[in-house]
Amino acid sequence: MVEPPQGPSRPQYDDEISLVDxxxxxxxxxxxxxxxxxxxxxxxxxxxxxVPEKYEYVSLMKLAEKANGTYVEEPATIIAELDSLWVPDLQATYHAENSRNLPFKLTASNPKDTGLIRIVSEASPPLAELIEKNHRKLIERLSSEQEQALSRLRKSLEKQIASLDSTIKMLEEGENTGDAIASAVEKQLALESDLQSLSPFEALVVSRQSGENAGTxxxxxxxxxxxxxxxxxxxxxxxxxxxxxxxxxxxxx
The missing domain is CATH 1.10.287 (Helix Hairpins)
Structure with missing residues (x-):
């Protein structure tokens, strides 16, 4: 009787480790x-x-605003200036005065579809005073720039209004200038409305501490x-x- 072929036997290794081992x-x-x-x-x-607790310290500012919900300076431009110029300048000044780096970060952001600028730092409570001091420096610099930009825009509008006023007076002395006068008056009123609608820069919150621990x-x-x-x-x-x-x-x- 022929025995069926046996399959290959599994080799045994001495170094196999079992769960029991x-x-x-x-x-x-x-x-x-x-x-x-x-x-x-x-x-x-x-x-x-x-480990010391860490909190977020938030400053919130509203940019100077023109008519129709537009801004004297675009929020994206302000964020770029903060990130690339003002914050590095602040850090360099602190390092020069104290021979060490600023012990916290300054992060700027613009909430979507708003004219708000948000500056956030995360640190322990003993640094709260230093954070507020540096936040105020950034706010003061931004406020100064916004006031200058708003002043330039206001002077430009006032100049245009005065020019239109002179134009209207000249047209009133002529004949058949009714349509031109009406157009000039309409434009003048629009410029006056733009001038009245200018809204200044405003610091809404300065270095407000969060209520919850932001650390691990x-x-x-x-x-x-x-x-x-x-x-x-x-x-x-x-x-x-x-x-x-x-x-x-x-x-x-």
Missing amino acids: LATTFLRRRRVFYVIFLVVSLVGVVYALF SRSLIVVLSIMLGLMAGVFIAFLAEFIGLVRNQLAGE
């Missing part, structure tokens, strides 16, 4: 795991207890430290076993 190794080195887990977790808890949550730090302790403990336990086996091998040779 892993569990045995872990139990043998469990003291290493406990020590590493407790040390890492305690370090995380201590750090969570002593203490509970999150504790949870992450426990997870890190578990992973580090397991890794070090198996590493200790590996080192022990290597030493035994070298001792045997």
Whole structure:
């Protein structure tokens, strides 16, 4: 009777590791795991207890506005100036005076579809006074620039109105100038309306502290430290076993 061909047998390796071997190794080195887990977790808890709370400090400004919801200077232009000129100048001045960098960032943004400029810094409460001081410097610089731009626009409108007024008086002395006078008066009224609708720059909020901690949550730090302790403990336990086996091998040779 012919026996059916046998399939290829699975090779056996001496160095295969089973779950039982892993569990045995872990139990043998469990003291290493406990020590590493407790040390890492305690370090995380201590750090969570002593890490300083951070808050957001927000300044909010409204740009000078023209008629029809347009602005004397576009918000995007203001943000570009803040990011590329004014904030770096402020940081350089602080570094020159104190031989160190400003201990917080100054971030400027423009809420979508608004004429608002928002300056935000994140730091611990002891820096609140320094943050307010630097926010005010930026606000004062922006206010000065906005006032100058608004003044130039106001003078331009007043000049155009005065010119139209002279034109109207000249037309009144002529004949058959009714249509021209009406057009000039209409334009003059429109310019006067634009002049009246000019709205100045305004600082709405200066360095207001947020109500909630903007930094990493203490509970999150504790949870992450426990997870890190578990992973580090397991890794070090198996590493200790590996080192022990290597030493035994070298001792045997």
